[in-house]
Amino acid sequence: MSKKRILIVGLGLIGGSIALALQRSPEHEIIGYDANADTLQSAKVLGVIHKAATHPKEAVKEADFVIFATPVNATLQWMKELQTWTVPSHTIVTDTGSTKAIIMEEAQHLAEKGITFIGGHPMAGSHKSGVMAAKPILFENAYYMLTPLASAKEEQVKALEGILKLTNAKLMVVPAEEHDHMTSVVSHFPHIVAASLVHQLANENAEHPFTKRLAAGGFRDITRIASSNPTMWQDITVQNRAQIQDQLEKWQQEMARVQLILEKGTEQDIYQFFEEAKQFRDALPDTSGALFTTYDLYIDVPDYPGSIAEITGYFAEEKISITNIRIVETREDVFGILVVSFQSSGDRKRAAECIRTRSPYEFYIS
Ligand SMILES: NC(=O)C1=CN([C@@H]2O[C@H](COP(=O)(O)OP(=O)(O)OC[C@H]3O[C@@H](n4cnc5c(N)ncnc54)[C@H](O)[C@@H]3O)[C@@H](O)[C@H]2O)C=CC1
Numbered sequence: 001m002s003k004k005r006i007l008i009v010g011l012g013l014i015g016g017s018i019a020l021a022l023q024r025s026p027e028h029e030i031i032g033y034d035a036n037a038d039t040l041q042s043a044k045v046l047g048v049i050h051k052a053a054t055h056p057k058e059a060v061k062e063a064d065f066v067i068f069a070t071p072v073n074a075t076l077q078w079m080k081e082l083q084t085w086t087v088p089s090h091t092i093v094t095d096t097g098s099t100k101a102i103i104m105e106e107a108q109h110l111a112e113k114g115i116t117f118i119g120g121h122p123m124a125g126s127h128k129s130g131v132m133a134a135k136p137i138l139f140e141n142a143y144y145m146l147t148p149l150a151s152a153k154e155e156q157v158k159a160l161e162g163i164l165k166l167t168n169a170k171l172m173v174v175p176a177e178e179h180d181h182m183t184s185v186v187s188h189f190p191h192i193v194a195a196s197l198v199h200q201l202a203n204e205n206a207e208h209p210f211t212k213r214l215a216a217g218g219f220r221d222i223t224r225i226a227s228s229n230p231t232m233w234q235d236i237t238v239q240n241r242a243q244i245q246d247q248l249e250k251w252q253q254e255m256a257r258v259q260l261i262l263e264k265g266t267e268q269d270i271y272q273f274f275e276e277a278k279q280f281r282d283a284l285p286d287t288s289g290a291l292f293t294t295y296d297l298y299i300d301v302p303d304y305p306g307s308i309a310e311i312t313g314y315f316a317e318e319k320i321s322i323t324n325i326r327i328v329e330t331r332e333d334v335f336g337i338l339v340v341s342f343q344s345s346g347d348r349k350r351a352a353e354c355i356r357t358r359s360p361y362e363f364y365i366s
């Protein structure tokens with residue numbers, strides 16, 4: 001049987017990670033293209049793709065699947081060009097973009113030309129970008145939404161699911177409008193809030209220059225996503241403006257409620273505000289992709305040379321793999337807490353047991 005040829009346009013975090021996941025099948029040949037020549041070359045050298053295409057227009061002629069993993073406005077441009085190209089009738093085109101309604105309007109024009117486009121969006125990723133951050137396990141266990149047009153054939157959706165199941169994501173079909181509403185709530189609007197919190201800190205810091213030094217764990221957690229690629233978020237915001245504005249309105253209502261609690265609320269009202277949020281937050285289902293979930297172990301290590309090597313040495317001896325290691329400086333001028341991340345809760349449990357039995361150090365799991 002001849003190999004399935006999969007053309008991936010845009011070889012950053014998402015395109016690169018899909019390329020690596022799809023390579024799990026020897027039946028797949030991955031052809032890549034990126035507007036950035038250095039990225040394309042790196043993808044080839046790193047083995048993220050099997051072959052580099054000189055231009056998607058040529059590569060499409062032999063592709064069974066085409067995946068656009070570019071920022072969503074660039075994807076829209078490619079979809080317009082695609083209408084003028086020679087695309088085999090069996091070829092299935094998809095994307096990975098964070099927005100779906102405008103993309104699927106464009107897909108309608110492709111359908112009129114006999115080109116099948118099924119929208120896609122893996123709900124996993126990170127604030128990192130670029131091919132160097134790509135990992136085949138990125139989508140493990142995450143939801144991966146597909147938005148076929150009503151006219152799409154069942155077997156075409158099944159064929160796309162057939163290759164994407166190698167990502168080990170949970171594939172689901174949703175209407176594009178519903179997709180854009182849900183992602184505005186859990187992803188797009190929270191990015192606006194994160195960026196605004198950083199702007200607020202920057203403004204305050206101008207008058208109180210020590211403030212940013214105090215930005216510790218909580219502030220960093222809630223604003224991590226403000227470090228994401230601005231081009232990507234510009235495009236998402238442009239394409240999902242209406243839904244994001246709707247969330248902003250609801251946020252303003254929520255802030256008015258908070259203001260009232262602050263002005264007139266009793267201690268009990270304030271407690272309830274936090275308690276209700278905690279209840280809902282603690283009960284969130286674990287829908288994480290690999291980069292969302294880190295199984296962290298916090299170890300209170302003393303400040304002497306070699307203490308980190310000592311701990312990583314124990315893990316190495318017990319063959320426990322770590323995915324990240326860092327020191328969180330919780331207090332000025334004081335050696336911080338060592339945070340070690342693992343890929344699974346099982347690994348973290350073994351690591352905790354190892355620290356408990358082999359060292360005098362205190363540890364905790366957040
Ligand atoms: N970063 C994330 O966490 C997630 C991103 N997405 C979506 O996936 C898509 C890709 O995002 P990332 O991989 O994170 O971005 P990225 O910035 O890591 O990679 C994008 C790649 O596309 C290339 N590119 C840009 N314009 C291009 C064009 N016109 N033609 C060809 N290549 C072009 C860039 O050179 C870069 O290599 C976006 O649509 C984004 O909304 C979806 C899920 C998660």
Ligand SMILES: O=C(O)C(=O)Cc1ccc(O)cc1
Pocket residue numbers: 097098122123124125126127187225292
């Ligand atoms: O880093 C994070 O927490 C993200 O929010 C990643 C992300 C970014 C864009 C998406 O469309 C889906 C997931």
